Amino acid sequence: MANWLFNKSSNDAVSNVLSEGGPVRAGATFAAELRFEEVSKNYGERAALAGLSLDIAPGEVLCLLGPSGCGKTTLLRVAAGIERPDGGRVLINGREVAGPERFVQPEARGVGLMFQDFALFPHLTILENVAFGLKALPRAEARREALTVLARVGLERYAEQYPHILSGGQQQRVALARAIVPRPAVMLMDEPFSGLDVQLRESMQQETLALLRETRATTMIVTHDPEEAMRLGDRIAVMRAGRLVQVGRAEDLYHRPAELFVARLFSEINEIDVKVAAGRAATPFGPVAAPGLGDGERATLCIRERSVGLTAVRANGGGEAQGLAGRVRDARFLGDAMRLEVVVEGFEAPLNVRTRVGHDVARGSEVRLCIDPSDVIVFPSSNGKDT
Numbered sequence: 001m002a003n004w005l006f007n008k009s010s011n012d013a014v015s016n017v018l019s020e021g022g023p024v025r026a027g028a029t030f031a032a033e034l035r036f037e038e039v040s041k042n043y044g045e046r047a048a049l050a051g052l053s054l055d056i057a058p059g060e061v062l063c064l065l066g067p068s069g070c071g072k073t074t075l076l077r078v079a080a081g082i083e084r085p086d087g088g089r090v091l092i093n094g095r096e097v098a099g100p101e102r103f104v105q106p107e108a109r110g111v112g113l114m115f116q117d118f119a120l121f122p123h124l125t126i127l128e129n130v131a132f133g134l135k136a137l138p139r140a141e142a143r144r145e146a147l148t149v150l151a152r153v154g155l156e157r158y159a160e161q162y163p164h165i166l167s168g169g170q171q172q173r174v175a176l177a178r179a180i181v182p183r184p185a186v187m188l189m190d191e192p193f194s195g196l197d198v199q200l201r202e203s204m205q206q207e208t209l210a211l212l213r214e215t216r217a218t219t220m221i222v223t224h225d226p227e228e229a230m231r232l233g234d235r236i237a238v239m240r241a242g243r244l245v246q247v248g249r250a251e252d253l254y255h256r257p258a259e260l261f262v263a264r265l266f267s268e269i270n271e272i273d274v275k276v277a278a279g280r281a282a283t284p285f286g287p288v289a290a291p292g293l294g295d296g297e298r299a300t301l302c303i304r305e306r307s308v309g310l311t312a313v314r315a316n317g318g319g320e321a322q323g324l325a326g327r328v329r330d331a332r333f334l335g336d337a338m339r340l341e342v343v344v345e346g347f348e349a350p351l352n353v354r355t356r357v358g359h360d361v362a363r364g365s366e367v368r369l370c371i372d373p374s375d376v377i378v379f380p381s382s383n384g385k386d387t
């Protein structure tokens with residue numbers, strides 16, 4: 001198996017968290033609250049975390065979502081105790097583990113860690129890898145515990161083998177078993193599925209979620225994949241440039257994005273520049289409410305590709321039909337949907353439309369389009385500029 005699966009810095013981090021003298025094994029996990037209060041962390045001039053506050057409820061699975069470099073991994077490392085914050089506090093179940101005058105070592109925090117590269121120790125057997133965090137237990141007992149968890153992830157037959165013989169998915173299971181065997185109150189996972197191919201990823205996500213529910217560990221999962229965040233998270237925290245932009249359930253973020261940046265993460269949208277008058281933005285579809293925006297202000301109208309409806313399709317036009325007339329400039333088959341580019345009078349650029357397959361639309365077709373105005377979101381124009 002490829003050497004990149006054995007990454008020294010991840011191995012060191014796991015080794016820190018699981019090192020001897022650390023958590024032995026809780027009889028049962030008591031779900032813990034994980035709290036960040038105004039946490040900041042600088043690397044030179046750069047603020048990787050800029051006063052971030054976040055509460056993760058006991059037993060909750062929270063996904064931390066954001067673009068590369070926004071500070072997700074830094075927050076996870078601060079929670080684990082691999083990095084010290086420059087300001088603010090971190091509390092686990094009300095106990096300060098990092099703050100101006102206090103710093104609890106990683107191994108004394110009761111956290112489990114899992115990385116994208118799995119960070120298994122290549123020189124240890126699979127059973128020894130899993131038992132690594134149970135060193136304070138008598139050897140026989142540690143082996144028994146480790147075997148039980150290995151069996152839970154379906155890999156007990158590999159106990160005496162070494163990690164390199166395992167597939168990516170199997171390595172992921174071993175890493176998961178090693179992280180949960182000490183029954184940490186808090187699980188911290190950094191892009192745990194991005195090393196897996198697409199087919200395997202979904203089943204591993206489901207298995208992992210089931211196991212996390214069993215252990216009742218409070219979990220923070222770092223991801224840059226919005227779909228993964230929606231699939232796994234009870235809530236999603238969206239980050240940008242060291243700050244939280246919005247925290248909520250997937251439905252909240254999808255239907256009520258706080259910023260254009262969030263709307264772009266969760267669906268393919270048409271962005272249209274408009275001018276506001278009397279609290280409304282005029283569009284060829286009719287006026288759309290633009291709450292909070294003043295007269296003459298420029299705004300960005302967001303119309304989801306999926307929320308544009310096709311009311312009629314005809315090869316040669318003609319006949320009466322409802323909706324706004326348009327002509328299909330391009331049509332692509334995407335498996336479960338068609339993506340159309342439709343030229344519509346009144347819009348400078350063609351509208352992108354996703355519609356279910358079954359509509360017989362070819363390039364050149366005349367179509368009628370409609371939207372549900374309540375599904376259109378209007379943001380001040382400045383909103384997306386820095387994203």
Ligand SMILES: Nc1ncnc2c1ncn2[C@@H]1O[C@H](COP(=O)(O)OP(=O)(O)OP(=O)(O)O)[C@@H](O)[C@H]1O
Binds near residue numbers: 046067070072073224
């Ligand atoms: N050890 C370090 N030394 C200097 N700069 C760092 C260090 N670790 C992180 N940074 C910087 O801090 C910022 C946040 O990095 P971080 O790894 O937390 O982002 P991220 O959101 O996890 O990104 P990615 O998704 O690419 O992993 C980035 O600008 C990064 O370059």
